[in-house]
Amino acid sequence: MSLDLDTSWKNIVKITLPIFMGYFPAGIAYGMLAANAGLPIWFTIIASFTVFSGTSQYAVIPLMASGASVLSIFLSTFMMSLRFIFYTLNMKAVFPENKWKKFVTTAYLTDENFALLSTYPEEFRKKVILKVGVTVVSYWTLGGIVGVFLGNMIPLIPHLDFALPCLFALLVYEQYKQQKQWKPMALATVAFLIAKQFADNSLLLISIVIAMVFVIALPQNLFFSAKVKSKARAIEEGGE
């Protein structure tokens, strides 16, 4: 595969175009859902460039709409974002030396730009990592802004709130495609059923805590085959 190693903004836009195709519509969906759930416009837009994580931002919509505790919001977004630790670890070597540039680069590392940057040589990554981060966060924020205004303009559609389970189901599907494991899904169902026996409120938080206890207590090979584990490890070590 021949790679275009031009570091100009024009080329950055070109190489991030596939990310735009994913981020822009997903950002619109986020903005529309947040607007329909009654989240303030400023919150929705500012979260797009301060959080910059679709999963966390989608997850917080039903949590806030149902008045979930701040601890629930923190714990669920923290647990869903754990993968970012490994992205930063992998990309640390190519971060800019200037502390502000390093800060922005770290804050804007996501699944998609990590995957994109991983395909390029280290020297090129070093030169463009900040530009790529700023460019893709612009796509996401722009989508969110368009979504907020569309969400406020479109008349009430019956069952519009069903968009959220749809989005989460798509994220489950994406995650499942990578792992090809059904056991974490079974674990989630079991954790939810246990939580439902003794709690009516904070079901998500209690279910997460129960699932965490199971994950820590049970051996990993119960969830993943040796083949999947070794593949995951090889990807982490190779930075791809």
Place this chain on the structure above:
Amino acid sequence: MSFDYVIMAFVALVVGTQICRFIPYFLPKFVLESAILQKLNDILPLVILVLLVITSLKLPESKADLSYFFAQLLALGCVILSYKWLNNILLSVVVGIASINFFVWVM
């Protein structure tokens, strides 16, 4: 939704997400490489996403709610199929909303 709640939720959301991106600057390597953290990272995201699906559905409280519950499951099936076909989040969400309206009307 009070202003104070929105601010606190915003801080929890930003900190909960961004802390993970900045942890490698502060935590020693042996902690980052610990088996427990690896295990949580491997398994928990999918667990939480499934929990989000479950908790965002209207679960049946009585027999009367069963048809709506099944309508939701069928609509989610349509969402996944459309995503496999179109590979577009926004379009699949539109398919999902159209499907739930259709199945509720039919059932």
